[in-house]
Amino acid sequence: MLSVSRRQVIRGLAAGVVCMAGGARAALVPTPDEGPGPFYPETIPLDHDADLVQVAGRAGMAQGEIVNLFGRVLTLSGEPVPGALVEIWQCDYRGRYKHAAEWRGAADPNFQGYGTTKSTGSGSYRFRTIKPVRYTGRTPHIHAMISGPGIKRFTTQIYLKGIRRMPKIICSRGSATRRNRMRRRCCSGRVPATAPPTGDSIS
Secondary structure (H helix, E strand, C coil), X not given: CCCCCCCCEEEEECCCCEECCCCCHHXXXXXXXXXXXXXXXXXXXXXXXXXXXCCCCCCCCCCCCEEEEEEECECCCCCECCCCEEEEECXXXXXXXXXXXXXXXXXXXXXXXXXXXXXXXXXXXXXXXXXXXXXXCEXXXXXXEEEECCEEEEEEEEEECCCCCCCCCCCCXXXXXXXXXXXXXXXXXXXXXXXXXXXXXXX
16 A cells, blocks of 8 residues: 555645635635535445545455545635534446446445545544546546535535546436436437536645
C-alpha cells in the first residue's frame, strides 16, 4: 500500500455550505445543489466510516487508485461549521454502485461505497476513498450530502479538476423496463444534451 506522502490527495471539496476558492473569503460562493441521484443507499450499511477502501470483516482492500478527500464546511462569510454530517457515496473502480438499482453487475466487495464523518471545530473533514471513474453517460464524480443543526440538507457532486464534464443524464429508480429504455437512449445518443451546472472541482 502506498504511503500517505506518496498517495494522491484530493482536496478542495465544495460540498459544504460554501465553495472555497483559493482560500479567500471574498471568493466564497454557495455550493450548487445537484440532487442525490438514484444510488443513495436504501439502507445505511453497518460499516459507514470515513475509510471507504476497507470494509469491516474483510481482509482485502478496494481496487482503484486510493486518494484522500478533504475540505471544510463553511458559511458564506467564511466561518467554520462544526459538527456537520458529511456523507459521500460513489461507484467502484468499474463504475458500479452498491445498490439494488445497479444493473451492471456486483460492485467490488472490498469497497465500502458510502461513508460518513462529522466536521471538526474548524469545519474540516477527511475521507479515504478511490479516485472516481467514468461510467456510461457520466463524468467521474463523488456524491456528497451535508446536513446538521441549522443546515438545510442538500446534496452536490464533486468532480476532478481538468476533466471535461459530460452532459448529465438522469437515471430513474423506476422499473427495469424503464431503466433499460434509458440505457438504450443513452447509448444511441438520443438523450438531449443539457449544460451541467457550475459545480465543485477536485484538485
